[in-house]
Amino acid sequence: MGKEEIIINERIDLPFISTNPHFSLFLHHDLTIAEKRRSTGDAYLKKPEFALDRIHTSKITHDPYNVLTSWNHSFHFCDWSGISCGKRHRRVTVVELSSKGLEGSLSPHVGNLSFLRNLSLWNNSFQGTIPHELGRLSRLRHLNLYDNKFSGVIPTNLSGCFNLEKLWLGGNKLVGSIPKEMSLLSKLARLVIEDNKLTGGIPPFLGNVTSMEVFSAAGNPLGGSIPDTLGHWKSLKQFYSGECNLYGTIPHSIFNLSLLVNFSLAVNHLTGSLPSEIGNQLPNLEFLQLWGNELTGVLPPSLSNCSKLWFLEMYDNNFSGKLTIDFSKLRDINIIRLYNNNFHGRGEADDMRFVDSLKNCTRLEVLILVNCNLIGVLPISIGNLSDQFSFLSLGDNHLFGSLPSSIGSLVGLTILALGPNRFNGKIPTTIGKLQKLQYLGLNNNQFSEPIPDAIGNLSLLNKLYLYSNKLEGHIPSSLGNCTKLNELYVTDNRLTGKIPKQILQLPSLTIxxxxxxxxxxxxxxxxxxxxxxxxxxxxxxxxxxxxxxxxxxxxxxxxxxxxxxxxxxxxxxxxxxxxxxxxxxxxxxxxxxxxxxxxxxxxxxxxxxxxxxxxxxxxxxxxxxxxxxxxxxxxxxxxxxxxxxxELPKCKETGSKKKRFPFFILVIVIAPTLLIVLCCVYLLCKKKRNSQPSQSSGNERFLKVSYNQLLKATDGFSTANLIGEGGHSSVYKGILDSNDDKSVAVKVLHLQSRGAHKSFIAECEAWRNIRHRNLLKIITSCSSTDFQGNDFKALVYEFMPNGSVHDWLHSSAYTSKLNLLQRINILRDVATALDYLHNRCQTTIVHGDLKPSNILLDDDMVAHVGDFGLARLLGTDLNQNSSSGVKGTIGYAPPEYGIGSEMTSCGDVYSFGILLLEVMTGKKPTDGMFNDGLSLHKFAYMALPDQVIDVIDNDAIVLQSTEANAKKVEECLAATIKIGVSCSVDSPPQRMKIEIVVNELQRILDVLQNI
Missing domain, CATH: 3.80.10.10 (Ribonuclease Inhibitor)
Structure with a gap:
């Protein structure tokens, strides 16, 4: 949401909203005109043989609509398609070839059209560099090359076009910085350079172009801060610099530009607060888009004075304080998106009073306040909103009380999303009046009583989410009237009765x-x-x-x-x-x-x-x-x-003629043998009566080892055999005589460390319940005493010869690095292990400490998840971690653990997301570059979808022999990073399900393996 597409060209001055528009302004034609203007003037073009010659040598390689067929000697050049001439001097003044599907490069001979005032080639497929010869066009006022494939830098000598008023270079592949010579274009009123690959920041010298009215640099990796000199643009009406990697605060001088109408700085790293008087300083504001930053403080109440405001998009920031904007003054407001902020209510009676002020907003269509920490009761006045109101989303808050029956007055609603919250009581029957409703989400609340039959009146409904409530009674058969329903979730309620056959007869139920x-x-x-x-x-x-x-x-x-x-x-x-x-x-x-x-x-x-x-x-x-x-x-x-x-018994042989062995012979044969076995067992037990056998986790299939055996296996726990150390344990390489001389890893618990004993119990209990090819294989455990009589506890694992993923990513001892296929394979292995722990075990197991150092690699580079010292078995009374205890590792632990939330499988998914991003970027989540609000998650998110290659670890990228293969690799990289970002969002319910992660990574692997 928040990205719109609005066409801009020299005839339509609509505001540019999107940071990624889908239209282009491209210039790709060899005009074949006036190559020798300096010596012969336009009269040269009147000779048909010269015109034909120029067409023949044209750099246009594809003309699908045959727009250039008129460019021949049969017509005067002023009558050629797309060409306009002056009435008196018959010189070319306009070249208008927009959206013609032309391909090729732009001929430098265009620079000879000395009377040219308007050159428009947007929405074609011109490539190559922008000819510097354009700088000769001193009469040029409008230059529109938008939405092509031009590369290279912005020519510095465009400053020669000193009459230039409008310049569109957006939607290309331009690189480098904005040239200083641009400041010489004293008449420039519109500069559109969005969606390129420009760097070097917004230069302060642009402030010298005081005629600027529209500036758009959105979608460039510019970096830097917003220069204070832009406050000199007193005529500025539109400013768009979203997704530009900008940081720092918004200069106060910007808020003095009183003519500003559209203002967008979405998806940057901007900090600080908005001035309290913003609404008085920018009275003409119609469009305000600041989402995806780190802005703090209150949302200024003075925004109420922006009486022309129709679009307000401030989500994904850190705004706090009560929401006190008086929306009744914003009669034109159409869209309000404020979600993912912290409007921390205190349960006061007027916490939701702002809803009362929305009744005068007769054009309001969208209100999204998800995850805003709102507390309180939804006012009855919610029913007073506009008939045009179509989208209401208030989920992930702390709203309680009953859902007012006035909700049924919002007859224009198509989407109603109110979960999770704490609504209780019955679902009002008036909800059946919302005849246009397509999505109804009342999940994760405390609604009780039966599901109202009136829901069956919602004939356009296609998604119904009522899960995780306390709903009772029967599933209403009236749902069979919802003939467009394709998803129905009523899980986790108290419903009784039989399954109504009516919902099973819905052909629309497909998802x-x-x-x-x-x-x-x-x-x-x-x-x-x-x-x-x-x-x-x-x-x-x-x-x-x-x-x-x-x-x-x-x-x-x-x-x-x-x-x-x-x-x-x-x-x-x-x-x-x-x-x-x-x-x-x-x-x-x-x-x-x-x-x-x-x-x-x-x-x-x-x-x-x-x-x-x-x-x-x-x-x-x-x-x-x-x-x-x-x-x-x-x-x-x-x-x-x-x-x-x-470990199932062998199947018995089948055969109808199998003879029965005489019972007395069995007794004669077996009895002496049994007696001998019993005697051997007795003698063996007597011999070892004074020894102290170790305890395994209680399963007979584990070896039994003593402290002495482990001491010998590790050469006295020698530092030479030390292969790892953590807060609760040290890990040694060793060789057990009873393990066929194979190397093992011996994890010795530091019992003097707080929590070590609990860690040992948790790990034993976890290993007792699990077995999977992508989990580290445990051989046995030892709970005994050392030679000084001190408690001794250790776990013995299969040794992993290729170390940990952390070593491969960050250790200088590893000269070779993981290639791309190895990294995706490792991630798939880890995701498969998590899917097993979360969804395939009899008891769901949360790992609790997923990170690269706990992912170990065997001889074949297959990944094995280890270290279950913080594991938790959900639904049991065993090893329940205290909510006040430390859970996980800084950087990998999900944010909800930091505020005391219980461990969940969603927490493991977050840790996996961070792990994935670290594996792909080579950067730790605790890297020094991640400060001032920038995190590994945000670093990766900002690279999506087109700049992922810039954040990938160089060692992971293998150049492909063909352009098609390289494109496939880039698509796979983007898809992988998207998984990591989706897994590591702050909100647990919004994280990608691990079973979906496994499927997506396998799909990516299949593509890569076929390249």
Whole structure:
């Protein structure tokens, strides 16, 4: 949001809003005119043979609309397409060839058109440099080269065009700085250089061009601060410098430009506060866009005096204090976007009083105040807003009380988003009056009582989010009237009754139907077969029963979750039609029978959960069953075979004629053998009775090692074997005799360090529950005493010969660096491990300390996540970290942990996002460059989408042999950085889901591997 497209050319003086417009002003034609003007004048052009010759040698390589066909001897050059001449002297005064699809380069002979006043070539595909010969055109007033592919620098001798009034160079590939000679253009009123690659800041000398009325440099990596000299532009009406890497404060001189109408400085690093009198100083202001900075202080109430203001966009800043603007004076206001600020309310009666002042804003269409820390009750006056009002978003605040029934008066609403908040009581039935509503989000509140039948009146509704409330009663069958509904989420409520067949008969329901975590009962209606185009279905954790046969006709399903119900019967053959299924979870039911063979053959299946049912027979070892981390069959006691890691019993041989062995012979054979075994066990126990065996995590499959064995393995915990050290532990390389002389990593806990014991318990408990190829493999643990009688605790891991990701990124000992494919592979591995911990374990596990030093690499450079000392098992009473304790590492820990929030899987996703950005940029989040509001997240965000190559670690980029391959690589880099940015946003609910991250990284890998 916030980026609009408004065309600018010499005929239309609409304000430029976007920092990335999609129109261009391009000049690409060899005019073939007056090459020898100096010696022969325009009369030269009257000779057809010369005109034909110039056309023949033209630098225009593509003319799709044949606009230059008239440029021949059959016509006088003044009658050529796009050419205008003076009435008296018949000299060329205008060349207008905009939006003609022309390709090629601009001929330097244009500089010979000495009477030229207007040259307009915008929206073509001219390339190459801008000819310096243009500087000869002393009569030129308008030069429009916008939206082409010109490269190189801005010619310094454009200063020779001393009559120039309007100059459009935006939307090209120009580099370098703004030349000092530009200050000599004393008549210049409009300078548009946006969307290039210019650097060197906004130079102070531009302040000398006192005729300036419109200045746009948006979308250039200029850098620097805004010079105070721009306050000399007393005629300035429009100023656009968004996405320019500007820092510092906005000079006070700017606020003295009383004629200013449009003012945009979005997405920079500007700090400081706005002057309290801004509304009095800029009375003509209509458009104010300062979003994406670090501005602080209150939003000045004097903005109420900008009576012409129609566009106010101040989101993503640090504004604070109560919102006290009197909007009743802003009768023309159309769009208000103030989200992601800190208008910290104190629960006072008038915290939301500003809503009362909106009733006079008859043109208001958009009001977005998401994540503004607003506290209070939504006033009844919300219903007094304009009939044109279409977009209301107040989510991520602390609004409480009931939702006023007056909300039903906002008949123009198309989007109503009110979650998360703390609204309670019932959803007002008047909501059914919002006939234009397309999006309704009341999720993450405390709404109770039944869902009103009136929602069924919203015939245009396509997205309905009611999840995470306390809604009761039945799901209303009237939802079947919402014939455009494609997403329905009512999960995590207290709903009862049967699934209404009416919602299953909605052909529009194509994206997701989520009825999970309620108390629905009964069988699945047969009408579910009508959802032929549905992609996702979640009916988990209800009391549903019967068979699941009819779901097999939902042939477009990609995700299917049925766990935690009481479904019976077999996996039906009809499921073989679900060939696009990626996730199938039917765990915790009463399903039985054998595992169908068709599950082995699904290439699309990424995760399969059959746990805690009553399946029997052999577990396959192909397809999804070949990857131990991609499926689960726990709690099915009659299964056998499968991968060795499942530790299931071998399947019995089948054969109808197999002879029964006489029982008495078995006794004769087995009894002596059993006696011998018992004697050996007794003697062994007696021999070791005085030893102190170590304790593993309680699982018999782990080796048992003593303090003495670890002391010997590490050569007395020698510093020569020290490979890492942290706050709670030291890690040594060693060789265990019982480990086939393979190297191991021994993590010795510093028990004198506060929290070390808890860290040991947390890590043991985590390792007891997990096993995955991208997790560090634990061999055993040791809880004993040393030779002085002191407590000793250690964990023994498989040794990772290629060290940590941190070493590869930042250690000078590593002369070679990670290439791009290795980096993406590592990130995919880590994301896969997180997906397993968060979504594939029986108990969700939060790692809590994801960072490069905890990502270790094996011989094949496969990544393994280690160090679970801060791990937390959600939904258990084990190792619950205190909210006041330190959680994670500075730079990688999410911001919510800093204010005492509990550890969540969203916190791991944030840490992964920072990890990804560090891996791709080579910069630590604690790098010294990240100060004054600049962070690794923001550093990467500002490079999207077109400047990503500038922030990528040089060692990661491999030059490609073709331009097409290089473009693919750039697209992959941008897509990867976008993932990191999406994962590391401040708001936990807005972070990308880890399962989506895995899919996106795999897609990027597939592209890179095919280059």
């Amino acid at each position: 997701f139907l989520d009825l999970s975590h309620n108390s629905l009962y009964g069988s699945i209606p047969l009408e579910i077969k009508d959802l032929k185009m549905l992609s996702g279905l979640d009916l988990s954790y209800n009391n549903l029963s019967g068979t699941i046969t009819s779901i097999g006709e939902c042939i477009s399903l990609v995700e299917l979750y049925l766990s935690g119900n009481i479904f019976e019967g077999i996996i039906p053959p009809s499921f073989s039609s679900l060939r696009g299924l990626k996730v199938l979870d039917i765990s915790q039911n009463k399903l039985s029978g054998k595992i169908p063979q068709f599950l082995e053959n699904w290439n699309s299946l990424e995760f399969l959960n059959l746990s805690f049912n009553d399946f029997e027979g052999e577990v396959p070892v192909v397809g999804v069953f070949a990857n131990g981390s991609a499926f689960s069959v726990l709690g099915n006691n009659r299964l056998c075979g499968g991968l060795v890691t499942l």
